[in-house]
Amino acid sequence: MLPKYLLALNTSGATTKLEGIETTDPSFGIPAVWIAPDRRLEAEASGYSVVEAGTVLSTHLMETIRRHAADLLSRQDVRELLDGLKATHPALVEDVTPGKLPLGTVHRVLQRLLREGVPIRDLVTILEALSDGADMTKDPELLTEHARRALSSVIVQLLDEGDGSVRGITIGPRLEAALMTLFSPRQQAQGARTLEPDEIASVLRQLDRLASDCRRDGVLRPLITPPALRSGVRRLVEPILPTLPVVSLGELPAQTPIQSLATWELSRAA
Numbered sequence: 001m002l003p004k005y006l007l008a009l010n011t012s013g014a015t016t017k018l019e020g021i022e023t024t025d026p027s028f029g030i031p032a033v034w035i036a037p038d039r040r041l042e043a044e045a046s047g048y049s050v051v052e053a054g055t056v057l058s059t060h061l062m063e064t065i066r067r068h069a070a071d072l073l074s075r076q077d078v079r080e081l082l083d084g085l086k087a088t089h090p091a092l093v094e095d096v097t098p099g100k101l102p103l104g105t106v107h108r109v110l111q112r113l114l115r116e117g118v119p120i121r122d123l124v125t126i127l128e129a130l131s132d133g134a135d136m137t138k139d140p141e142l143l144t145e146h147a148r149r150a151l152s153s154v155i156v157q158l159l160d161e162g163d164g165s166v167r168g169i170t171i172g173p174r175l176e177a178a179l180m181t182l183f184s185p186r187q188q189a190q191g192a193r194t195l196e197p198d199e200i201a202s203v204l205r206q207l208d209r210l211a212s213d214c215r216r217d218g219v220l221r222p223l224i225t226p227p228a229l230r231s232g233v234r235r236l237v238e239p240i241l242p243t244l245p246v247v248s249l250g251e252l253p254a255q256t257p258i259q260s261l262a263t264w265e266l267s268r269a270a
Contacts, residue, residue, distance in 0.1 A: 014047035172265030183232035
């Protein structure tokens with residue numbers, strides 16, 4: 001951190017080289033340059049976004065807290081949230097826990113939502129989804145998918161680019177079929193073709209490139225999947241792209257315009 005300098009962020013792919021100290025933005029990992037204050041107009045004219053050092057620090061702190069929110073949320077925190085909600089929705093809270101689910105399961109669902117950047121402020125909607133989902137499964141991963149679908153209006157707001165549309169990376173038909181088999185023990189047992197380890201490594205490298213190419217102002221655009229693949233794909237890509245939003249078509253309202261900027265696909269030779 002250089003308090004007397006400004007940070008010029010190359011969010012638009014600018015080609016002009018600025019005089020200063022090259023670095024990487026700590027919050028979003030995009031190329032940046034520390035510049036003297038008197039070079040601000042030059043940097044902005046060249047397509048850079050310029051921010052003060054204090055803004056860089058506060059943004060980094062907020063991003064750090066957001067990214068670790070799941071780890072910061074304790075079981076006691078969840079108990080207190082539910083106790084607070086009892087004042088207005090006692091039947092709902094008691095129906096979910098201890099009625100249908102233990103507190104630990106609710107805790108894990110909320111952690112999963114936070115880990116993927118989904119706010120948990122609308123606890124009523126989340127608990128209603130858990131109550132419905134608990135009649136079919138007690139698996140936190142599957143229950144999280146129920147909650148995400150119920151929070152579709154929240155999720156689409158996170159991805160909206162200002163014109164009501166969602167732009168991102170879609171999955172091609174060959175890779176979709178291969179992933180369906182990869183995540184389905186039944187299909188594997190029936191002899192359906194699945195991805196080999198070297199193929200998985202190859203498609204993950206491809207996704208890493210696509211995600212980088214499709215950034216908007218340094219932020220990763222979403223990977224849009226069929227509903228049946230979302231949670232499995234999220235597990236697959238998290239080790240290399242932990243901040244990549246993975247959203248299913250079932251989580252986007254039907255009227256939402258969707259634009260595919262790139263297709264994640266398996267090569268024909270594979």
